[in-house]
Amino acid sequence: MANYSTNEFKGGLKVMLDGDPCNILENEFVKPGKGQAFNRVKLRNLITGRVWERTFKSGESLEGADVMDLDMEYLYTDGDMWHFMKTDGSFEQYAVDKKAIGDVEKWLKEQAVYTVTLWNDNAIAVSPPNFLELEVVETDPGLKGDTAQGGSKPATLSSGAVVRVPLFINQGEVLRIDTRSGEYVSRA
Amino acid sequence: MTPSPDDWQPSATRETLRQRARLLEAVRAFFAARDVLEVETPILGHAGSTDPHLDSLSLSATTPAGRETLWLQTSPEFHMKRLLAAGSGPIFQLARSFRDGEVGRRHNIEFTMLEWYRPGFSLGALIDECEALIRALMPAAGPARRRRYRELFRGALALDPFTSPLAELQRVAGERGGLDMSDSDRDGCLDLLMSLVIEPTLGREGIDVVVDYPASQAALARKRVDEEGTEVASRFEIYLQGIELANGYDELTDAQEQAARFADDNRQRAALHKPVVDVDCRLVAALAHGMPAGSGVALGIDRLIQLALGKASIAEVMAFPTPRC
Numbered sequence: 001m002a003n004y005s006t007n008e009f010k011g012g013l014k015v016m017l018d019g020d021p022c023n024i025l026e027n028e029f030v031k032p033g034k035g036q037a038f039n040r041v042k043l044r045n046l047i048t049g050r051v052w053e054r055t056f057k058s059g060e061s062l063e064g065a066d067v068m069d070l071d072m073e074y075l076y077t078d079g080d081m082w083h084f085m086k087t088d089g090s091f092e093q094y095a096v097d098k099k100a101i102g103d104v105e106k107w108l109k110e111q112a113v114y115t116v117t118l119w120n121d122n123a124i125a126v127s128p129p130n131f132l133e134l135e136v137v138e139t140d141p142g143l144k145g146d147t148a149q150g151g152s153k154p155a156t157l158s159s160g161a162v163v164r165v166p167l168f169i170n171q172g173e174v175l176r177i178d179t180r181s182g183e184y185v186s187r188a
Numbered sequence: 189m190t191p192s193p194d195d196w197q198p199s200a201t202r203e204t205l206r207q208r209a210r211l212l213e214a215v216r217a218f219f220a221a222r223d224v225l226e227v228e229t230p231i232l233g234h235a236g237s238t239d240p241h242l243d244s245l246s247l248s249a250t251t252p253a254g255r256e257t258l259w260l261q262t263s264p265e266f267h268m269k270r271l272l273a274a275g276s277g278p279i280f281q282l283a284r285s286f287r288d289g290e291v292g293r294r295h296n297i298e299f300t301m302l303e304w305y306r307p308g309f310s311l312g313a314l315i316d317e318c319e320a321l322i323r324a325l326m327p328a329a330g331p332a333r334r335r336r337y338r339e340l341f342r343g344a345l346a347l348d349p350f351t352s353p354l355a356e357l358q359r360v361a362g363e364r365g366g367l368d369m370s371d372s373d374r375d376g377c378l379d380l381l382m383s384l385v386i387e388p389t390l391g392r393e394g395i396d397v398v399v400d401y402p403a404s405q406a407a408l409a410r411k412r413v414d415e416e417g418t419e420v421a422s423r424f425e426i427y428l429q430g431i432e433l434a435n436g437y438d439e440l441t442d443a444q445e446q447a448a449r450f451a452d453d454n455r456q457r458a459a460l461h462k463p464v465v466d467v468d469c470r471l472v473a474a475l476a477h478g479m480p481a482g483s484g485v486a487l488g489i490d491r492l493i494q495l496a497l498g499k500a501s502i503a504e505v506m507a508f509p510t511p512r513c
Binding site for chain 2: 007027028029030031032033034035036037038040053054055056057058059
């Protein structure tokens with residue numbers, strides 16, 4: 001991979017730092033009135049998800065990271081690995097391990113399209129679509145007529161996630177859920 | 189980067205541009221009332237700044253002398269000093285200046301420098317005038333105080349910038365910045381600590397004027413011996429709300445010393461693998477002819493306008509910052 005100097009740093013650039021691929025979030029040029037310049041850089045470690053703040057001398061460089069975000073359809077899990085397929089018509093499949101799936105495990109739905117982050121052609125992270133339509137597999141019976149009042153109850157969805165839903169929702173209904181907040185949006 | 193047509197609009201509002209124009213009028217009125225002459229000097233010069241930490245832009249142009257390399261000026265300093273040596277008396281300029289690579293909330297590679305020179309003024313008299321100018325544009329700037337460079341480091345970091353061993357400066361700078369500073373010199377460590385630790389605390393209760401910089405950071409200022417017997421640069425910097433606004437000197441007038449500092453700068457540039465810059469032999473000649481002793485200051489007027497108008501970045505007070513130009 002190419003090397004990138006601090007003056008090429010910008011949001012979205014993927015670089016290697018301490019052996020891990022990182023995504024640059026912010027790059028702030030700082031300089032005393034006269035004298036040497038530095039760059040204050042915020043990076044997200046793509047393996048751990050942690051945000052690092054580091055200072056670089058202006059002109060220093062970092063190795064680029066071979067990181068790509070690709071759209072992939074979720075196929076199935078064999079218990080150890082989760083299998084995804086590229087949506088570009090190549091039918092190419094990638095197996096994702098538990099560490100890379102992380103919390104997204106509870107948002108998996110067959111045939112839905114996820115963003116899979118590849119580093120050196122290995123999946124290191126998966127992000128779900130912002131909205132998913134999922135079936136309620138378990139919840140207390142719905143309260144008839146209670147469509148206006150507030151109040152909520154837990155419901156288990158087909159993907160395994162548990163979300164708060166309004167009291168009138170019944171088992172078997174399909175709901176639209178915001179995966180970023182884990183909140184109920186509407187009936188699908 | 190391919191320019192996007194979506195960015196055709198200015199980044200400053202119409203109201204901000206109107207207020208900016210009024211503040212620039214106030215600057216001109218301030219100097220007119222004090223009999224300081226407005227001048228215009230070239231943006232392009234045959235010589236550039238040799239400062240090891242400034243990167244000049246250059247271009248190739250066809251001139252009366254044929255095809256030549258010309259440098260976009262990082263400040264109007266050299267040309268203005270030639271005017272002083274030619275007997276101009278006190279002068280000021282609102283000059284477009286260019287510094288390659290300086291990009292951020294407080295930086296734009298092309299910006300407006302308010303620079304002025306006061307023959308016969310002591311550094312203290314010029315500091316007073318700077319404060320008056322800031323108050324003219326920003327009446328709520330708060331009280332001014334002098335802060336010694338050395339005291340700032342002693343107070344914030346328990347370090348003495350002049351006497352602490354290099355290894356200690358490297359260790360503290362490395363810890364504060366989270367990087368390896370073991371190959372940095374004293375000034376590199378001090379610059380990092382100034383930028384990351386001290387600057388953000390300056391100008392929070394008013395106008396902070398930092399004085400008595402290390403002699404190694406004199407640039408084009410004279411050097412003197414302070415009350416503690418240490419050689420310091422006769423130089424000041426003004427900070428407001430954590431932002432560096434102005435940099436002033438008791439100006440160096442010695443031609444030989446000037447030539448030596450140019451040569452030293454270029455040696456440092458070569459050591460940093462930076463291109464060597466053509467030295468301004470005409471400035472050296474002007475100093476040899478005789479430039480009246482006095483003080484001068486360069487103030488980033490975009491930043492002062494930003495603060496006066498309460499904006500978060502200089503892009504908000506410029507019609508078209510570099511990303512939109």
